[in-house]
Amino acid sequence: MPLETLEQILARAGAAVPGAQLSLVKNDSPCAQHSLAVDVEHAYAVAQFLRDDPQLRLDYCSNVTGVDYLDAELSEKVKVKKLVDGVEKEVEEVKKTQRAGYLEAVYHLYSMALKHGPVILRQRTPGRADPVRVTSLTPLWRSAEFQEREVFDLYGVLFDGHPDLRRILMWDGFKDYPMRKDYVEPDDYEYEPTPHDEVLARAKAHQAAQEVGA
Amino acid sequence: MLGTGILKGMLETAKNFAGSYHDPARLTTVEYPEQRIASKENARQFPFLVHDTEDPMKGLRCVACQICEKECPPQCIYIVKSKDKRADYKGQMQLYPVTFDIDLSVCMSCQICVEVCPFESIKMDTEFELSNTDRFGGLLVNKHQLAKSNDHYRKIHPSEAAASDAALAVEVAKAQAKAKADVEAKAKAAAEAKAKADAAAAATPVGAVPSAPQPSSPATGPAAAPAA
């Protein structure tokens, strides 16, 4: 696919949209689909650049994925030079960092005109506390309309500038966001006689809660 | 001319209508349940457990390793392991399932349990007429209902069963060869041989007894070696 490297795209997009905070997100899997992370404020301008630039012409937004990352402790092995018994040696140390959780909307962009892609664009929210906001790209690509609605429905990410942000798959009165990693199912459990211990335990707990409630 | 397309179409339906009286290509349905289409060899409906002996419960190949229970995508299998052990088809002491239930109302016939089973003990049946008046209990089948003989398996999936039998025969041959070697070793020096047998037993796959495998007496029965 005759597509410039992601570093080049990043440099040109950064030049075209002053103030945009762009960074490269590495992907370690064998397919090496690296992606561009962009800050929420400049996402629209960067996306517009990607769509309208004559070399890129990413006129087709294939896929919008919502992802939830919880607060996590990341541990990575770092080689550190240390004095061991008076001799300087390289020692592997486990470095632990706290990562604040965030939600993410990932856009897979292709070009139907030039038949290349994907360029992957990520918008990350600063944190997980509601309300989480990102910029809607539906005005640029209609195909994002239902998919952003779905991300809103299942993850609770608000898309600023979306023309019709309603629940799409869950019903209107539904409260929670079921795809979040910390989602807890409501206790509306219906007992069905399967032999699993856990099912029976759950049914028992549910019945006990009902009795207390009544 | 307007209407030719419609007339052409009517001609086609007329051909089909006339053909449906004599042409087998136009007559594709059968009168179920009086007539039936033979089941395909690969066809699968719901799982069953294979047994080798007259008494289905004694000859179950299942060793209650619970791999299928873990891998089953809709979690429709439920197994309780036995406390004691009994000899399997090659004379090795193994656990057996005290309870083996499959909830057919949950099962989605995906065959993953069959693929992951290392003991050739769960296979797919071709029985599909399972309608029942009891919505829950009627489709929750236990190991007595699930157990079917190897002959049944050979009948419904001949080539697959042949491959399965061959694989088991290889296992049996291996076990016999090992048993023979063990006996010879025993004859050499009793104390040393015992230690060796222990080592060999420790190297056998999942569920094997860590103590002496008792290879010379495969018919010891289930009560022979109570588990700790």
Add this chain to the structure above:
Amino acid sequence: MDAPANRTVQSVGQGREGELLEVAMGPQHPSTHGVFRMDVVLDGETVVKLKPVFGYLHRNHEKIAENTSYLGSMPYTDRLDYFCSLSNNWAYALSVEKLAGLQVPERAEYIRLITAELTRVLNHTCLAGFLLQDMGALGTPLMYAFREREKILDLIESLTGARMMCNYMRFGGCRCDLPPGWLDEAKKVVAEYPKFLDEFDALLSGNEILMARTQGVGKLSAELAISAGITGPMLRASGVDYDLRKVDNYGIYSRYPFRVPLGDHGDVYDRYMIRMLEMRESLKILEPALNDIPDGPVVDPKAKLRGFRPKPGEAYGRIESPKGELGFHLISDGSPNPYRYRVRPPSLINLTILEDMCLGQTIADAVITLGSVDIVLGEVDR
């Protein structure tokens, strides 16, 4: 309310001229292809507003997949677009192979191509039948289509063991080899299929009623189609040359020459004809592929069935499923379950512009426009 004695029988609409009527079509409606609802506002018979409502078949497939192993999701993908379980399997297997860097043996690539093209033929056959059913040709075309579909389903059953829920592909290949005699059976079906297509064409494609009913109905411009991410036959009916089999060159499609039919008008008739033509192109791929298939293993021996844990990373894999671009976006964190499993459903995204296509048309045309989109609710709602 008036007392019963004072009430008179009124005809429907009396005194309501010029008022708008709101109709909820579905979720139980024969022409919505499942549990799909369109909230339509009508001015007389003309559609002035149309809002699709989804979720009646929602089971949160993606959440289920995040709680199941990579292999355990394979049978669930069958249930997305239940007409095309083999191409769903392929899309998922392809994405996982991208994620884990697995190779697929030659024979498995051929089997995948053959089964995917059979699935395409099967899907388009059914769609043609359903579309005619929506137009009011009750029964006959649909039954003819189902008769032919049955031949392909028989092939699929003798290969995979199930007619529709195949669960056949595995990461790095296919589950089992072709049964003896299968290739001859398949060749026979493929050789006889053009006869059916000719029959169907004679029956309908030149039919004046069909033309009057479909031409100029549900028009979609190329610009809007691209922006709205429409894929598959619907996009090509609007004249955009974008077929992933040509663009991405996945599998072994580059070895077989085939043409991509394109439409001029983007109306319902074009969408119907594109599918009829695509079936013939698929048969052109199938014929040589069934002859060329080499011997060999059908699954990569290094691929693990149990305990499959791809390294952390992510991958987006997509194929040209019969309905459009079917993609799977997988994010792995190194555990046996995917961290994120996202399906890019062509049926859902192709519905984005349903309102645009239906506005200003009669309600009966909205029904066939929806029929020509080709949706399966298992995939729309997931």
